[in-house]
Amino acid sequence: MVNTKNWKRFMIAIMCFTVASTVMVYPGVIKNADAVTIQEQKNQLKDVNEKKSKTKEQEKEVTQRIMKKAQELEAIEASIRDQSAKIQSTHQEIDKKEAELKKKTENLEVRLRTIYKKGSVGFVEVILNSNNVSELISNMSFMQKIYRSDKAAISSVKKDQAKLESIQHRLKEEEKALTAKKQESIEAKKSLEEERSVIEKKLKQYQAEAEQIGNEIASAQAAIEAKMQAEAAERARQNAAGQGNSSTSAAPNSGYTAGTGQLGWPVRGSISSTYGYRPMFGDFHTGIDIPVPTGTPVHAADSGTVLLTGWMPRGYGNYLTIYHGNGISTLYAHNSSLAVSQGQSVSKGQVVAYSGSTGWSTGPHCHFEVRVNGRHVNPMGYL
Template sequence: MAKRKGLLALLLTTVLLAGSVIPLQAGELEDAINKQKELQKKEEQARSQLNKLTYTADKLQGQIKDLATQISVAKNTLDSTQVAYNQAAEAVSLSEQELEEREEELANRQIVLRQRVREIYEAGQVSYLEIIFEAEDLSDFITRLEYFNRLVTNDQKILTDISIERAKIEEETKLLQVRRDEAAQLKVAAEQAKATLDGKKREHQVALNSNKKAQEDIFEQIERMEADSNDIADKIRKLTANSDVVHGTISTYPLPGYKEVSSSYGWRIHPITKKKSLHTGTDLPAPTGTKVLAAGNGEVIMASWYGAYGNAVIVDHGGGYTTLYGHNSKLAVKVGDKVKAGDVVSYVGSTGWSTGPHLHFEVRLKGETTDPLQFFR
């Protein structure tokens, strides 16, 4: 009797423990799924912010490129105005030098003329008789007097010619000075325009650098969230690894006719974050809308937005095996659906963290990633 009571107590305890394990596991799975959803929301918010920053960065880069073109044009304009100013300044300098030479020549001629007139005047006032007496005859006297008069007349003509030439050069110098001053104004305007553009480019570059720093901060946040998300995903897979799904082999290639691999399983530089990270699956490029097939028999345990994976489907094949199909444009199944190998589960897209339409295909064993293509060799 005592033995029966002991056996009954042991059986009751076992039943109670078994009953408590199932709710515990179910509650733990529910908590993990809820945490996953919270992380997905945060990732989406971060990605939305990142998209805005990326748009702003692209816009700033375009503006910087335009400013660089404008600066190049402004520099050419400045160079041209500098050349024009230098030429005008040199022309003014030469003209002023020529004018100075003409004024000096005129002054010298005036001195010579005054001296000669003075000498003739003095000769006329003082020694006309000397000219008469020195002359051999009247004809010689007239010749001597006419010579002096012609000399004075010639000097006066030279003086007039020099005065006219000086006035002409002076006028040309004034015109050249006007052109030089205009060239100087254009040069100053070109310098100011280039300085303004240089300032704008510096401001845009500072804004772009700040933008890139903000992007890097968000990348770090997303990487942390993605790591947390992957940990939770592993936990979900492990919790469902001992499901009662009939174990089916993974033998059906999910994208018949599309064998190209754009990114293999393993470590790589992430195309978006530009950081080294483990690529947990294989990327298979295909046109948007291409049918994605279940790799084996199983049950759909997730069919929704899945953070960086975008629209994703996870199928539990039993025996610890799960497959994931990510970045889909549309889903063809829902949670709880039973699928057979070759059934359509989704359609290729470029949702989530994606740089183009493709299928991200994963195979995990008890939550641990493995190379998906090994099942199709």
């Protein structure tokens, strides 16, 4: 990243130097290196934008995963609430059984105490009140029956209580498992959120990088255009010096072809894609698209000088730009072939290229841009 940046800065510096030295020493020569540099920068921009859109996809995917985790977490929390309510009610039942058990135990104790207190008396009474041995046995077994029934009641309550306690134990184990699952879910969500923040950082970085390259391209273009203007002025000065004031063509702009300021259409047709943000592609369309069959003549929008001709397989394809003076230039892209060369003067309406579908294009059309001081503007304001 740093190396790329340094390299870019180096190239810009070289270019500025080239621009300056060309103006001073070799007026009239447009360095091909300028066009190459801009082309390379534009390729870089394309790369960064591709990375950006891929990162955006990642962000979308992670966000969806986070949303799913949040739903999962919500469901777990609902289960935990449910489980807590169950534990609570089981606890109340256990308490109830405990109270019952206490009461029953007390009953038995009271009875036992009575038997014990009246103990021997009671026993003697039983003996005395029994007329014979079989009656005595029957009376004694009656007392034993009462005792046994009390014991049975207690043991049944104890059994119920044990059952409830085992249910309680199971519920608590389940709750523990749910709590562990919740913790797991929270952690998974947290790590997804961390992942997203890394992606967002990357996205911001690409955004900044794309902006920087865009600015560098714009200033490189502006520098070339400034060079063109300086060259034109130099030629005009030389012409004026050579011809004196004998010729009517010795206007300040002679030596290069200046435009009228009013642009004409490069091709006839309807616009399929306007200037501006395109939600469908998620990009900014820097010109207008006019679909025409391959081989349709493309006309200069105004008189001027051919500023750049180039080949950009991942962008404009076969393209050229024309400088019209006053900081205004036009660009014609996706051509099948060019009819002019760099530095050539052209008149308004002259055929400068033949349309096609080269570069990033889905069908034959003329992509037309208008630039003011190197920055694209809406062509409709000039046509």
